[in-house]
Amino acid sequence: MVVDAHTHIFPPEMLSDRARFCEGEPAFAAIYADPEAPMVTAEGLVAAMDRDQVDVSWAVGFPWLKEENARLHNDYLMASVAQFPERLRGLAAVHPPQAWARREAERALAGGLHGLGEIAFYDTDLNVKSLAPLCRLSDEADRPILLHTNEPVGTGIPARRP
Numbered sequence: 055m056v057v058d059a060h061t062h063i064f065p066p067e068m069l070s071d072r073a074r075f076c077e078g079e080p081a082f083a084a085i086y087a088d089p090e091a092p093m094v095t096a097e098g099l100v101a102a103m104d105r106d107q108v109d110v111s112w113a114v115g116f117p118w119l120k121e122e123n124a125r126l127h128n129d130y131l132m133a134s135v136a137q138f139p140e141r142l143r144g145l146a147a148v149h150p151p152q153a154w155a156r157r158e159a160e161r162a163l164a165g166g167l168h169g170l171g172e173i174a175f176y177d178t179d180l181n182v183k184s185l186a187p188l189c190r191l192s193d194e195a196d197r198p199i200l201l202h203t204n205e206p207v208g209t210g211i212p213a214r215r216p
């Protein structure tokens with residue numbers, strides 16, 4: 055069995071109106087403001103999996119600062135996992151410092167997602183204090199947590215294919 059352990063899928067409205075989702079979301083804007091930066095829906099991911107003979111993919115969200123964006127994305131991940139139960143596993147994305155992070159993570163796990171991630175601190179050091187409640191939830195729910203790590207320096211890294 056071939057498993058892709060780290061993919062990103064997005065709701066169709068985030069693909070078609072990405073500029074709107076860049077507002078107030080500097081990390082998303084740094085990666086996806088460029089209209090050429092690749093984004094894909096669940097259907098697009100499954101088509102690529104079929105083409106490349108991947109059996110299962112873990113699909114992750116994005117560390118949105120705005121709760122409404124996190125909810126929209128997590129709702130889409132839940133629907134995608136339900137649509138492709140044999141092909142996709144989903145991780146709920148929340149940004150730990152946000153006051154609603156644990157509540158949204160609990161909602162998404164109850165809604166069928168398989169774990170938490172990708173948790174990322176793109177422009178600051180890892181905030182362990184805010185991460186602790188999500189680690190406790192991951193332990194209590196016996197679900198994995200995926201951490202993105204990077205140095206908090208340098209310029210943005212555009213998501214371009216070579």
Ligand SMILES: [Zn+2]
Pocket residue numbers: 060061062114172202
């Ligand atoms: Zn990622």
